[in-house]
Amino acid sequence: MENNDFVKELGYLGFTMRLKRISDAMMHEGRRLYSDLDVDIEPNWYVIFKLLKSRGAQSVTEIAESIRMAHPSVIHITNKMMDAGYLISEKDPNDSRKRVLDLSARSVKMLPEYEKIWNAGEKGVELALEGLNALEIISALEDKFFNKGFKARTLEQLKK
Amino acid sequence: MENNDFVKELGYLGFTMRLKRISDAMMHEGRRLYSDLDVDIEPNWYVIFKLLKSRGAQSVTEIAESIRMAHPSVIHITNKMMDAGYLISEKDPNDSRKRVLDLSARSVKMLPEYEKIWNAGEKGVELALEGLNALEIISALEDKFFNKGFKARTLEQLKK
DNA sequence: TCTTTTTATGTAGTTGACTACGCAAATGTA
DNA sequence: TACATTTGCGTAGTCAACTACATAAAAAGA
Structure with missing residues (x-):
């Protein structure tokens, strides 16, 4: 690693860019990790898995608020999870505008395996930030x- | 602001996502800031301006290494800056593979104005992180x- | 010198986030 | 009850980064 990082020299001016560089780098590594492990899930899906497991079924907008993302992003992520068979979706009987998402049987089956990976990832971050x-x-x-x-x-x- | 942030509850597991959320949010605000101020530059251009001003003309790859970005990203950014008239580009006389980029007269003229904005931005970040x-x-x-x-x-x- | 490897640049395609906008259902109001 | 406003979801389009690959020039080596 060259000691030649101009952004670092910029002090607080470079702060946001350094934030972005690191989070981008970690995201890319996460993607490679799943592909190395031959696991057919993507980075960020874990938030949805964890959320629905811990709080039960939620509508699109509820999910967006819970994780502070714009709702189109949630739609994008959850559609892919549905295509992969991890989520089920049904209309709210009391409010037909709402679409309620929940974990599928496949999710329940696979979660223990995935949680091992997430736990390892969390431990890795924890140790790095110790x-x-x-x-x-x-x-x-x-x-x-x-x-x-x-x-x-x-x-x-x-x-x- | 609702106190309902599930990602925060995830501890170190949510760390990378929180990093990304914040850096994304700051980037979007930066873009809106320039548009509010009616300034025709984009977030991140400042790194190129600052780099070339401080270290003089550099080739594409040198820039990429200096700011630790992939070279296609640098090409993308600098092409837009060239289209906007802020950069000039010429072949290296000793190595015809290289393309050397430098600030244009327009850059030199506009930099004082832009630096006021960047200084204010830096001060804002500095105070927030005090x-x-x-x-x-x-x-x-x-x-x-x-x-x-x-x-x-x-x-x-x-x-x- | 001829061939192979490395380096510099550029292009194509992927990803994940966002805003803006449109539509339909629910809710509020006159 | 009729109309206006708000809410929930979806689509379209934008943006900035990345990797993978292609091409051409320079450097290294046989």
Whole structure:
């Protein structure tokens, strides 16, 4: 690894880009991991699996709110999971606009295997972050930037 | 903001997703910021501007290494900057494979204005992260995950 | 010198997120 | 009850990164 990282030299100006680089890199590694293990699931599906397992069936919008994603993203992810046979979908009897998603029998069958992988992944991250208060930092980031975003903060500074 | 974030409940398992959510959100805000300010540049161009200003003309691959991006990404970004008139490109006289990029006169003219915006953005981030040792944490993350990646760490744990 | 390997660039195709918009059902209001 | 507004879902289009592959020039080696 060359010690030649210009973005790092940029201080706080490079912060968002470094955040993106790392999360992109980890996402790509996750994809390769599943393919190496010959497991036919994708990164991020785990959130849906975990959510529905822990809270039971939810509608598209409920899922989007629970995981703080835009609903079209949820539709995209869950459609692929349905195609792969991991989810079932049915109309809400009380509100025909809603579509309620739940884990399929296939999910229940496969989850123990997948959870081994997720646990290993979690342990790997945990060990890498040992001693750093990374979870606190990211919570603080969320508090700051989900409330008053990057744009608002910049405009505030520009006015001075 | 609802206090209903399932990803947060997932502990270290949700870490990479939270990283991605935040960096995505900041990127989108950056894009909106430029459009609000009626400035015809895009997020991430600033790295190229800053790099070429500080280190002078560089080839595509040199840029990619300096900012740790894949070279096709650099080509994509710099092509757009060229179309917008901010970069000039010429063949290296000693090595005709190389294409050397440099700031145009338009860049030099506009940079003072843009730097005001970037300084404000940097200040905003700095204030938001005040008291948190965020830069140290992200350096640690880079050291850990650029060297032995997420995949390797997970496989290591799986074997136990 | 001729051939093979490496390097630099470019193109194509994939991915995962987003916003904007449209439609239909439910809810609120006059 | 009729109309207007809100809500839930879906589609279309955009964007930024990536990998894999192709091509041409330079460098290395037989």
